[in-house]
Amino acid sequence: MNKIMLVEDDPDIRDLVIYNLQKNGFSVTSADNANDALIMLDDIKVDIILLDLMLPGLKGMQFLDIVRNREGIKNIPVIIISAKNAEHDIITALEHGADDYLPKPFSMEILAAKINTVLRRGVKAEEGAPLEYMGIKMDGSRRKVFSDGGEIRLTHKEYELLKIFISSPNKIFTRNQLLNTVWGYDSESMTRTVDSHVSTLRKKLGPKGDIIKSIPKIGYGVEE
Amino acid sequence: MNKIMLVEDDPDIRDLVIYNLQKNGFSVTSADNANDALIMLDDIKVDIILLDLMLPGLKGMQFLDIVRNREGIKNIPVIIISAKNAEHDIITALEHGADDYLPKPFSMEILAAKINTVLRRGVKAEEGAPLEYMGIKMDGSRRKVFSDGGEIRLTHKEYELLKIFISSPNKIFTRNQLLNTVWGYDSESMTRTVDSHVSTLRKKLGPKGDIIKSIPKIGYGVEE
DNA sequence: AGTTTTTGTAATATTTTTGTAAAATACCCC
DNA sequence: GGGGTATTTTACAAAAATATTACAAAAACT
Numbered sequence: 001m002n003k004i005m006l007v008e009d010d011p012d013i014r015d016l017v018i019y020n021l022q023k024n025g026f027s028v029t030s031a032d033n034a035n036d037a038l039i040m041l042d043d044i045k046v047d048i049i050l051l052d053l054m055l056p057g058l059k060g061m062q063f064l065d066i067v068r069n070r071e072g073i074k075n076i077p078v079i080i081i082s083a084k085n086a087e088h089d090i091i092t093a094l095e096h097g098a099d100d101y102l103p104k105p106f107s108m109e110i111l112a113a114k115i116n117t118v119l120r121r122g123v124k125a126e127e128g129a130p131l132e133y134m135g136i137k138m139d140g141s142r143r144k145v146f147s148d149g150g151e152i153r154l155t156h157k158e159y160e161l162l163k164i165f166i167s168s169p170n171k172i173f174t175r176n177q178l179l180n181t182v183w184g185y186d187s188e189s190m191t192r193t194v195d196s197h198v199s200t201l202r203k204k205l206g207p208k209g210d211i212i213k214s215i216p217k218i219g220y221g222v223e224e
Numbered sequence: 225m226n227k228i229m230l231v232e233d234d235p236d237i238r239d240l241v242i243y244n245l246q247k248n249g250f251s252v253t254s255a256d257n258a259n260d261a262l263i264m265l266d267d268i269k270v271d272i273i274l275l276d277l278m279l280p281g282l283k284g285m286q287f288l289d290i291v292r293n294r295e296g297i298k299n300i301p302v303i304i305i306s307a308k309n310a311e312h313d314i315i316t317a318l319e320h321g322a323d324d325y326l327p328k329p330f331s332m333e334i335l336a337a338k339i340n341t342v343l344r345r346g347v348k349a350e351e352g353a354p355l356e357y358m359g360i361k362m363d364g365s366r367r368k369v370f371s372d373g374g375e376i377r378l379t380h381k382e383y384e385l386l387k388i389f390i391s392s393p394n395k396i397f398t399r400n401q402l403l404n405t406v407w408g409y410d411s412e413s414m415t416r417t418v419d420s421h422v423s424t425l426r427k428k429l430g431p432k433g434d435i436i437k438s439i440p441k442i443g444y445g446v447e448e
Numbered sequence: 449a450g451t452t453t454t455t456g457t458a459a460t461a462t463t464t465t466t467g468t469a470a471a472a473t474a475c476c477c478c
Numbered sequence: 479g480g481g482g483t484a485t486t487t488t489a490c491a492a493a494a495a496t497a498t499t500a501c502a503a504a505a506a507c508t
Contacts, residue, residue: 103364105355105391110363155484193486199468214466217380379495417497423457438455453506462497473486
């Protein structure tokens with residue numbers, strides 16, 4: 001059974017979420033503040049963390065930073081729940097390592113769906129299996145990409161870009177995130193580099209190119 | 225039992241309303257001026273406030289401002305009762321945070337109906353509930369909207385507009401309120417921008433489009 | 449009924465965002 | 479350093495989103 005850690009201070013929402021997730025077959029542990037959550041995380045192994053960004057005491061974003069930097073828990077997927085839903089907040093949360101984002105109010109169906117896709121993604125990644133999505137196969141050892149049997153020759157940057165996309169399908173990446181992970185930049189810059197590479201990548205992927213969707217005002221992500 | 229606070233100076237109307245609401249199963253507390261009402265609100269927890277705008281002493285609008293800024297009572301829904309022809313006052317009241325309005329003279333059935341819909345909304349909102357209304361589901365994380373299973377593609381402005389409507393069904397919004405919250409303007413302007421977007425939104429929602437009602441001279445709101 | 453006001457919406461204009469070819473630069477390997 | 483490739487930047491086209499305009503339709507008001 002999948003274990004979920006819920007970090008949320010509002011008791012009404014907490015109860016509602018717990019009730020619904022348990023009904024859906026998840027085991028839920030909850031904390032009403034970030035400090036407690038951190039302590040509990042040392043003892044309990046959870047598969048996913050649901051985090052409200054507006055918490056008393058230690059702020060949600062700080063909590064996220066700590067989780068992402070602590071051995072043993074740094075790889076647990078985190079889904080943000082927040083009343084703030086300005087573009088800016090979404091981008092910030094994603095850039096601090098959140099896996100997905102759910103503005104309040106949200107429907108339980110959508111929450112459950114998100115949990116499931118994040119879990120599926122997690123399992124897949126752990127298999128260490130050859131990276132494959134929608135018929136695009138990536139051979140990590142030889143840095144080669146195949147689609148419909150034929151090889152697609154990608155440059156290094158293109159390969160890294162595609163790898164990020166394909167290792168987390170359905171996940172949204174901001175342009176800055178891509179610049180960080182693929183290019184190693186850490187400042188915000190407003191170049192068209194990402195767009196340019198997405199463009200050539202799409203072209204090289206041929207008809208499959210359009211699985212790379214542009215997410216208006218945010219960035220890119222792959223999706224069926 | 226639901227408690228109602230009635231703030232009304234005319235004794236005839238007051239008695240009439242009290243009598244009828246009690247007959248409908250509400251518990252009614254009344255005050256004939258705003259100061260008394262404020263004092264009483266500190267002691268009694270009420271579910272809804274009926275406010276006559278034309279009061280002696282402290283004006284109704286000031287009372288509304290105080291209520292909306294005082295912890296503990298700021299979330300109590302307020303329904304404005306106002307003599308007819310005071311369009312301007314109604315707009316001002318809505319923009320000061322009133323939930324609905326009722327022009328005098330009004331029938332008791334309509335008053336009871338309004339009270340009930342406002343109460344129903346209150347309960348719903350507290351659950352932190354899913355953003356869904358009349359079969360229109362909104363997925364905040366990906367800014368996607370579904371209706372009857374199919375996705376409806378909305379632009380950001382359209383999405384924000386719909387979100388506001390759907391998070392408070394039956395609530396009336398003035399054009400300026402919408403301009404403030406969705407567009408971030410804070411001055412009064414007389415563009416047709418809101419109308420234009422409402423129009424495209426209605427069209428995109430298809431048959432469900434007509435849940436967005438236009439409230440003559442005031443603005444818009446969704447309603448079954 | 450005629451006039452005025454208000455709302456609906458198509459059409460147009462403007463702005464913003466994204467796509468991409470091509471030029472410019474950097475990199476790499478002899 | 480030269481030739482080739484990879485990468486970044488530039489510049490502009492294309493597309494999408496948004497705002498405005500203009501006018502028809504509806505409603506409200508004499």
